[in-house]
Amino acid sequence: MLIxxxxKFDFCGDEYIYAEISTEMRIESNFKSISITNELRKRNIPGMIEVYPSNASYLIRYDPTAISPHHLLDYLQEIDQQKSHRSELHFxxxxxxxPVWYNDKITKNTIERYQHLQPEAGGDDFIHVMRANGFTEADAFIAAHSSPPYFITSLGFKPGTAWGFPLGVPQNKIIQAPKxxxxxxxxxxxxxxxxxxxxxxxxxxxxxxxQLIGIxxxxxxxxxxNLSLFRDSFFLAKPGDLWKYRPITEAEYYNIREEVEKRxxxxxxKAIEFSVEQYDEKGDHYISQLMEGF
Incomplete structure (x- = not known):
């Protein structure tokens, strides 16, 4: 049961309200952040300018000449209470x-140029991450990384960068790596x-x-x-999306690149409705149901 x-709400200057759902990164907190910010966009509150969801928090920018910050805070607290119930967390x-070419030649050329930055990796990020996670065979590592869907928790760093967290994977099986x-x-x-x-x-x-493991x-x-999926936005990712990485060969990589260049x-x-309640109850079985036919 989600609890x-x-x-915690804080006023930031004259135009922002920051909401901290939890002090640590929990995927459940991100589910709540996305549900709340989606609801705020639907309500289209006068004076609210922008909404920024993040991993375990969100930020609201508003026009103080159009809405009182205290009135806006009332809205936020009311929605926060509503979205504290797992049955309300869906989107x-x-x-x-x-498609990803794992253990590719392109990123390896880059890694070799910067191996002095982490000598312990021996100039090979792929092998470094593979061994750090207890794998001895490249194929097994690729299968483990590409098997789960990755939930897009937030966007940032550079335009279009999307952070993906694996779903349906036991905590002790999640592939991790130091920067x-x-x-x-x-x-x-x-x-x-x-x-x-x-x-x-x-x-x-x-x-x-x-750590670079593919391209x-x-x-x-x-x-x-140029591509049809970008008609409404420059960015592929939206918070709440699930990305599924599919391993491909070098030949497949260049064939797809040719299609991209030809537009x-x-x-x-696949469009889905994500239910946090179902995920909370069924876990990886629910993720498998979502992935059926994909």
């Missing part, structure tokens, strides 16, 4: 397939990285400190909106 601590979502002690000055666009328990796809070339064949950021690639997507 949430009392949400529309999507499962999106991300680089000092960040790289370069990371290839679409590189797949792990930091802590989170997996991300770097949307563009950038700095970075996550996505498809973009997660499309400012030109003919179609993402595999």
């Amino acid at each position: 949430f601590p009392e949400t 529309s979502s999507r499962i999106i397939e991300i 680089y002690p000092s960040p790289r000055s370069y990371t290839p666009g679409e590189a797949l990285g792990i930091g802590g328990a989170f997996t991300v796809v770097y949307p563009t070339e950038s700095t970075g400190s996550y 996505s064949a498809v973009p997660v950021y499309d400012p030109g909106q 003919t690639y179609e993402y595999k997507v």
